[in-house]
Amino acid sequence: xxxxxxxxxxxxxxxxxxxxxxxxxxxxxxxxxxxxxxxxxxxxxxxxxxxxxxxxxxxxxxxxxxxxxxxxxxxxxxxxxxxxxxxxxxxxxxxxxxxxxxxxxxxxxxxxxxxxxxxxxxxxxxxxxxxxxxxxxxxxxxxxxxxxxxxxxxxxxxxxxxxxxxxxxxxxxxxxxxxxxxxxxxxxxxxxxxxxxxxxxxxxxxxxxxxxxxxxxxxxxxxxxxxxxxxxxxxxxxxxxxxxxxxxxxxxxxxxxxxxxxxxxxxxxxxxxxxxxxxxxxxxxxxxxxxxxxxxxxxxxxxxxxxxxxxxxxxxxxxxxxxxxxxxxxxxxxxxxxxxxxxxxxxxxxxxxxxxxxxxxxxxxxxxxxxxxxxxxxxxxxxxxxxxxxxxxxxxxxxxxxxxxxxxxxxxxxxxxxxxxxxxxxxxxxxxxxxxx
Ligand SMILES: Cc1ncc(COP(=O)(O)O)c(C=O)c1O
Numbered sequence: 001x002x003x004x005x006x007x008x009x010x011x012x013x014x015x016x017x018x019x020x021x022x023x024x025x026x027x028x029x030x031x032x033x034x035x036x037x038x039x040x041x042x043x044x045x046x047x048x049x050x051x052x053x054x055x056x057x058x059x060x061x062x063x064x065x066x067x068x069x070x071x072x073x074x075x076x077x078x079x080x081x082x083x084x085x086x087x088x089x090x091x092x093x094x095x096x097x098x099x100x101x102x103x104x105x106x107x108x109x110x111x112x113x114x115x116x117x118x119x120x121x122x123x124x125x126x127x128x129x130x131x132x133x134x135x136x137x138x139x140x141x142x143x144x145x146x147x148x149x150x151x152x153x154x155x156x157x158x159x160x161x162x163x164x165x166x167x168x169x170x171x172x173x174x175x176x177x178x179x180x181x182x183x184x185x186x187x188x189x190x191x192x193x194x195x196x197x198x199x200x201x202x203x204x205x206x207x208x209x210x211x212x213x214x215x216x217x218x219x220x221x222x223x224x225x226x227x228x229x230x231x232x233x234x235x236x237x238x239x240x241x242x243x244x245x246x247x248x249x250x251x252x253x254x255x256x257x258x259x260x261x262x263x264x265x266x267x268x269x270x271x272x273x274x275x276x277x278x279x280x281x282x283x284x285x286x287x288x289x290x291x292x293x294x295x296x297x298x299x300x301x302x303x304x305x306x307x308x309x310x311x312x313x314x315x316x317x318x319x320x321x322x323x324x325x326x327x328x329x330x331x332x333x334x335x336x337x338x339x340x341x342x343x344x345x346x347x348x349x350x351x352x353x354x355x356x357x358x359x360x361x362x363x364x365x366x367x368x369x370x371x372x373x374x375x376x377x378x379x380x381x382x383x384x385x386x387x388x389x390x391x392x393x394x395x396x397x398x399x400x401x402x403x404x405x406x407x408x409x410x411x412x413x414x415x416x417x418x419x420x421x422x423x424x425x426x427x428x429x430x431x432x433x434x435x436x437x
Pocket of ligand 1: 242244
């Protein structure tokens with residue numbers, strides 16, 4: 001029996017019918033490349049699941065984990081040890097000004113789950129605003145915040161989530177255009193707040209830059225406008241930086257681009273670069289102060305796990321030692337230019353190219369005149385369709401990359417070399433030529 005057959009017999013694959021699961025064969029790797037069990041190399045343009053920001057085979061992280069496991073591998077969630085104290089200090093240094101304390105949990109979903117509980121506990125209000133084209137995680141609370149259709153099969157979720165429109169400039173939900181739109185995608189939130197009762201809304205949850213729901217980079221005044229609305233109505237602003245944190249967009253966190261200080265910030269993925277499960281909720285001094293004498297009703301058995309703390313500390317060390325955040329900004333300029341050039345070369349199929357830092361999105365079309373998407377919202381490509389053939393053409397060129405609906409996402413490890421990035425982009429160019437001519 002092959003390894004895959006053995007695994008499939010007893011281990012369930014996620015987010016898929018078991019008969020259709022697309023398993024990823026990965027035996028090891030180095031930098032931006034991993035190899036499968038047949039020894040074939042793959043260029044990782046998805047950083048596994050947008051988390052492996054520091055790259056594969058990073059010994060500085062695995063060595064730190066091994067040392068921690070040998071010294072103290074099992075500890076109470078409120079245990080005191082060096083890696084945890086040092087991680088708190090490191091996070092306070094790199095997160096936006098004003099974020100002071102951190103709840104160390106297990107994942108991005110759980111970080112959002114806890115942020116929701118904290119917002120309710122601090123404000124005494126129960127409703128929250130989140131966007132339609134968003135993903136905040138798969139646990140019940142986080143999935144209730146999520147607008148992505150992955151929430152639909154298990155609804156009803158939590159009560160009290162009010163959904164807002166997105167900063168989707170290419171297909172503006174209000175039919176407006178920059179710059180005359182006056183950023184309606186942000187200002188319409190005020191109407192939602194008024195209609196839903198300003199004294200009932202605890203928080204607004206927003207991804208820094210939208211991740212797998214379309215890669216929307218908000219207009220420059222979007223975040224500052226929402227920040228001002230939150231101040232006006234005493235609502236907590238939660239930045240979900242699970243996808244965009246740790247250098248993905250060329251700054252430590254996406255909100256840093258707009259100098260916005262959220263009240264809460266959630267993170268995971270790049271926090272350990274995928275080497276260990278860890279999420280965190282960062283809170284402002286004001287939010288933290290609420291819990292000086294009130295109980296923080298949050299916690300799991302393996303919170304603040306020693307090996308995860310050591311992994312995160314070492315990962316932040318790698319970002320700093322190798323200047324990977326600055327590298328993402330610098331190489332990101334080249335990536336974004338090349339995506340625009342690809343759009344110019346394939347005007348019939350690439351409708352929009354957008355992004356920030358080492359995160360890019362190509363939005364693909366089936367019909368340029370009508371601006372019809374290559375694959376409809378929440379649709380899977382049918383076998384033999386252009387989208388399916390594109391996916392095969394990309395795989396044939398050794399590219400591990402996500403094509404979701406009409407969005408082709410480019411998000412390699414931040415340590416990718418210039419030559420590797422160009423090689424991957426050339427492969428996209430060639431695959432588009434092969435399928436669309
Ligand atoms: C923006 C965002 N928030 C939350 C999550 C959930 O993170 P996790 O899968 O670690 O629970 C994700 C995962 O893709 C995400 O992209």
